[in-house]
Amino acid sequence: MANxxxxxxxxxxxxxxxxxxxxxxxxxxxxxxxxxxRMFRHPK
Amino acid sequence: xxxxxxxTVIVVCYLAGTLxxxxxxxxxxxDITDFLVAGRGLGLFLGVATLAxxxxxxxxxxxxxxxxxxxxxxxxxxxLISGLVMLGVGYTGFIIHRxxxxxxxxxxxxxxxxxxxxxxxxxxxxxxxxxILNMGMFLRVEGSFLVILxxxxxxxxxxxxxxxxxxxxxxxxxxxxxxxxxTDFVQYVALSLGTIIVTIxxxxxxxWGHMVHAVSAQxxxxxxxxxxxxxxxxxxxxxxxxxxxxxxxxxxxTAMRTMSMKSPELSKKVFGWTGLIFxxxxxxxxxxxxxxxxxxxxxxxxxxxxxxxxAHLLGxxxxxxxxxxxxxxxxxxxxxxxLGWSSIISQDIIGPLRRAPLSSRAQIRLNRFANVFVSVFIxxxxxxxxxxxxxxxxxxxxxxxxxxxxxxxxxxxxYWKRANLAGGYAAMIAGAAGTVGYFFLxxxxxxxxxxxxxxxxxxxxxxxxxxxxxxxxxxxxHG
Numbered sequence: 001m002a003n004x005x006x007x008x009x010x011x012x013x014x015x016x017x018x019x020x021x022x023x024x025x026x027x028x029x030x031x032x033x034x035x036x037x038r039m040f041r042h043p044k
Numbered sequence: 045x046x047x048x049x050x051x052t053v054i055v056v057c058y059l060a061g062t063l064x065x066x067x068x069x070x071x072x073x074x075d076i077t078d079f080l081v082a083g084r085g086l087g088l089f090l091g092v093a094t095l096a097x098x099x100x101x102x103x104x105x106x107x108x109x110x111x112x113x114x115x116x117x118x119x120x121x122x123x124l125i126s127g128l129v130m131l132g133v134g135y136t137g138f139i140i141h142r143x144x145x146x147x148x149x150x151x152x153x154x155x156x157x158x159x160x161x162x163x164x165x166x167x168x169x170x171x172x173x174x175x176i177l178n179m180g181m182f183l184r185v186e187g188s189f190l191v192i193l194x195x196x197x198x199x200x201x202x203x204x205x206x207x208x209x210x211x212x213x214x215x216x217x218x219x220x221x222x223x224x225x226x227t228d229f230v231q232y233v234a235l236s237l238g239t240i241i242v243t244i245x246x247x248x249x250x251x252w253g254h255m256v257h258a259v260s261a262q263x264x265x266x267x268x269x270x271x272x273x274x275x276x277x278x279x280x281x282x283x284x285x286x287x288x289x290x291x292x293x294x295x296x297x298t299a300m301r302t303m304s305m306k307s308p309e310l311s312k313k314v315f316g317w318t319g320l321i322f323x324x325x326x327x328x329x330x331x332x333x334x335x336x337x338x339x340x341x342x343x344x345x346x347x348x349x350x351x352x353x354x355a356h357l358l359g360x361x362x363x364x365x366x367x368x369x370x371x372x373x374x375x376x377x378x379x380x381x382x383l384g385w386s387s388i389i390s391q392d393i394i395g396p397l398r399r400a401p402l403s404s405r406a407q408i409r410l411n412r413f414a415n416v417f418v419s420v421f422i423x424x425x426x427x428x429x430x431x432x433x434x435x436x437x438x439x440x441x442x443x444x445x446x447x448x449x450x451x452x453x454x455x456x457x458x459y460w461k462r463a464n465l466a467g468g469y470a471a472m473i474a475g476a477a478g479t480v481g482y483f484f485l486x487x488x489x490x491x492x493x494x495x496x497x498x499x500x501x502x503x504x505x506x507x508x509x510x511x512x513x514x515x516x517x518x519x520x521x522h523g
Contacts, residue, residue: 006269017328018327
């Protein structure tokens, strides 16, 4: 079927982008939270 | 299923918490640099959170879901381009590295350094016009989303949206960029969780096979292949690559994040990380639109289909979390945009026109006044203006009013030694004129967008050439 290439392509792109989105959310929540606390503890 | 008391409690707690955090940031504010670019002290992960939160609003979810509903999986090409272009900008440091080195606060400020004060003011006027018209549609779209998802009667929602705008205005006016950065972090986490929850619900409840079948049945191969889909095609792809490069480098709210980082190298890293987020920011809401197509059928209203689906799909508590996440998205975007466009009015239009320079305190006061002016205007515009075409294209073209000329003049200014003032003026005027085709002559968005960027580039080169004929070389470029 002609759609197979594009369907497979978009399925892979969606799974990858979804996994990366969730992973970065976790990293940014933890590391960004630590940066924010440092800003609050050491104001200029 | 309606909006339960549990949902309401979640949303009210979220709003109260964000307001308290925003107001708490006031004690860290000392001068105009703190107010506009957070004292240029942002680290990598706060930078990523604030950039992603600033550029991801309810309006983003709505226009991407509409594209997914209307054009199926082919729409993913738009999300893919936005993410890959941002990754490319982060990898190369194209424009953003130089901008951060120059320690600017706004994009038009560069025009005074390189070209002249007059061109800075003209650019400021075009940036403020395009930016405020762009933001002018946000409240209406956000209003539709919340009305449908919560079941609030429309007349109360106008009141609720006004209330939200007032809260945003309050902590933007009081705290500036520092308060936005702090609340952006909370809002980034909330909106990301909301995005993940809704995506899981769509895949589990609607089903992947059901979605693929619906697109195949309604659109055939065009629902999968962007090259054969009449909305897209090769021309659209090239235009979007140019547009997204301009957005990622010269869009005021994005550029303000570049300028807020600790160093130029850090700006590049932030763009690389955020580019990865942008892939999901585009494709995941498009999947919600496809889920809405599979559930509601092709005759549903394309703009309201996604929130209608969520209203049916989400259970008590989850609905409150998602509404809080979407309010988070709304507030982070609107507060940053309020600060971004009002800073243009105060720093690049009123400030340069004054004979004596303003003190830092006076600049902050002027910026707060501009904040209030922009808020009143967008509230009026969102209630008055009726959108006639797809929202995504309206937003693209209002941005192009200034992005086309700005992009050409910034690239020439940074990377072409011969660029001069005549070329700068020609690029700004020709770029803005190029969008006339879309707004007044009903030309397709791709043609009008291409015309604007093409005219701006040609005018930059031609204007520089003509300028050299009438101006001695030593005075042609002083930046």
